[in-house]
Amino acid sequence: MILPLYKGLATALGPVIDVYLDRRVARGKEDPGRLDERRGIADRSRPEGRLIWLHAASVGEAVGLLTLVRALRDTRPDLVLLMTTGTTTSADAMAKRLPEGVIHQFVPVDRPAWVGRFLAHWRPDLGIWMESDLWPTLVTEADARGIPMAIVDGRLSVGAFQRWRRLGRLARPLFDAFDLVLAASEDQARRFSALGCADVRYAGNLKAAGDPPVVDDTLAADIRGVIAGRPVWLAASTHPGEDSVVLDAHARLAAARPDLLTVIVPRHTRRGDEIAALAQSRGLGLARRSAGEPVTPRTAIYLADTMGEIAAFYSAIPVTFLAGSLVPVGGHNPIEPAHCGTALVFGPLIPNNRDAADALLAAGGAMEIRDAVSLAETVGALLDDPAAAAQMAASARAVADEGRAGLDRILDALSPLLPGEAG
Template identity: 65%
Template sequence: MILQIYKAIATLLGLFLDVYFRLKVLQGKENKARLEERRGIATQSRPSGRLIWLHAVSVGEAAALLALIKILHDTKPWVTLLLTTSTVTSGNFICKLLPEGVIHQFIPIDRLAWVERFLDYWRPDLAIWMESDLWPTMVSEADRRGIHMVIVSGRLSFGTFQRWKSIGNLAKPLFGAFDLVLAANHEQVKRFLALGCVDVRYVGNLKDSIVPPKVDIKIATTLRNAIAGRPVWLAASTHRGEDAIVFDAHAQIVKSKPNLLTVIVPRHTNRSDEIACMAERNGLSLARRSANQPIKERTSVYLADTMGEIAIFYSVIPITFLAGSMVKVGGHNPMEASYCGTALIFGPLIANNRESADALLAAGGAREVNDAGSLAKTVRDLLDDPVTTSKMGACARRVAMARAIKINFILEALEPMLPEKPM
């Protein structure tokens, strides 16, 4: 009954959703050429034969799925792979990295007619969800069509778990529709079982197996030469509300480090103008990477507002503040930065990645801070002690290597549901 009410409301909201997405196009936050995908209308042709559909909500989840996608692409050449994501940022990022022949589409809004159109066109043999971006109409319609469904790196925050638990009449049939859940940790096994999943196994978090994109040596060398001899630190994946903290920390550090360079990589590049204005209000000289502005001697802030280059900055800059941890977004996965051997700093709001963060803290590869003052002190201490900074980076890399799960475990679990090679 609750599912039927949900579907009815989603149907009624259809006209409003059309207006909403057209407004997002005008704001530059949606891709006009691919807007039809939000209504389940394909913009690419479906090849004949078997098809595996994989879904990831955003950049981090899509990047984590890449390892699985590449192995499936190499070992199951007779299967078409379809990847859907939810955000424009993720689409722009992932399309550059997908193996040839892998199709990307944006997932449709969870309105019955649009979901039916999507499923009827693509006709997947297997659907693989990353983590827990689950939509009731999509899950129920896929189940009705007999599509095998799996969750990999299954993870539900405590709040999300409690919300699903409070609507058990809806949660039980939806979670029970999944053939298999490969949970990120043991606590997650308990949560998925409590919500109605039947076959739940602990495998580990696929994000821990992230292999950073290859770093362009020429670009890295150019950047390293541009910052040579200067005290420098990186603020990675900042969200609204965190840039002010970074600028505050910069103002405190620069008192003892007058030639300090702060590099900011915003989580969402559409905030670049906003960050540039903040720098101007603080009287700071800023260079923007997207505008090909070089780092000069007087440059105080380098705004790296381009996509797909964060690994370059992780590999060149020895100190990284991993943002998304000073505002309530749950933090970001620290493993990609750890692989690159940078000393890590993060704030206290890292519930989504607490396990990885604790491992790094215990190994000496990271430090936790609470505000702009403690961030400034930690960065300044590390700038004054390059030996400790280097040791932290090495520890972080060892943690990342040790936590990398064997992707073969996931493939073995998926094998009974993978489409067989045609005779």
């Protein structure tokens, strides 16, 4: 009853949806040159061959899905790969990061006519959904056309799970449409099973299966030369509100270690002036990498406000605070620094990568802090015990390596749903 009503309303409200899309264009939330894609009108013809359609909601999910996209491209070059996302930020990110030949389109708005147009044009042989961006019309119409579908890195927040469960049998057609659910964790697998999904497994976590960052060994060696002979720690990918916490922690640490060097790599390099002013207002000696300023014995803060070098800093510095975890920005993927051999510390606000964070904590590959005081205490303990820091880094790397093995299990689980090779 509820699904036909939903589809009927979506059809009847077509003019309202058009106005809504126009307003989103005016606010910069839609690409005016690609608005037809939101109505299911493709910007190109469908290539010949078997087509795998992969969907992710926004930039975080799309970046996580890239690991699978690359693996499919490497193992099944005969397949046509189509990725859909729903935001301009994700489209911009995919334009830079998708492998050559992979098609990106905006997902159609969940209106029957537009969804039908999209599916009729692209004719997917398999649909793969990242996490839980489940649009009722898109899911059920794909199912009605006999398109096999799977969810990878399936996850439902507690609130979303409870809402779906309250709908009971009304939500059943949506979850029945999926041939396979590869959940992001054992706990998430239990949630999908409770909603009636037939084949639910935990094979691995795509966000934990990403390719190791490419470390420029020459650059890492240069950084080691710059910081040699001093206790040093890294604050990586800082956001507004976190730099002051890092500087507070630096003050506590430096009280017992006057030669301490704190390296700050901001998430966005445009914040360099802001962070420099903050450090200088505290009377701290500062060197800015973007300005080519040398690190001297008087330098307390090394501001690495440069692009594309963070992996080398992870590799060169023994202790890292992964920021984006003390302010509500979702958190960053801790598996990336874990690959590089640094002891990891992060805050509690890491919902977008909670599963990976919990795996690292459980394995002794990371420690969680709450504020400047606990950050200073934890970093100080690791600086004072290099063997403990090295052991933590080794444990983190083991978790990262296991994540790569998880990708193989995910591919194996998807294999029966992939179309056979043409020939």
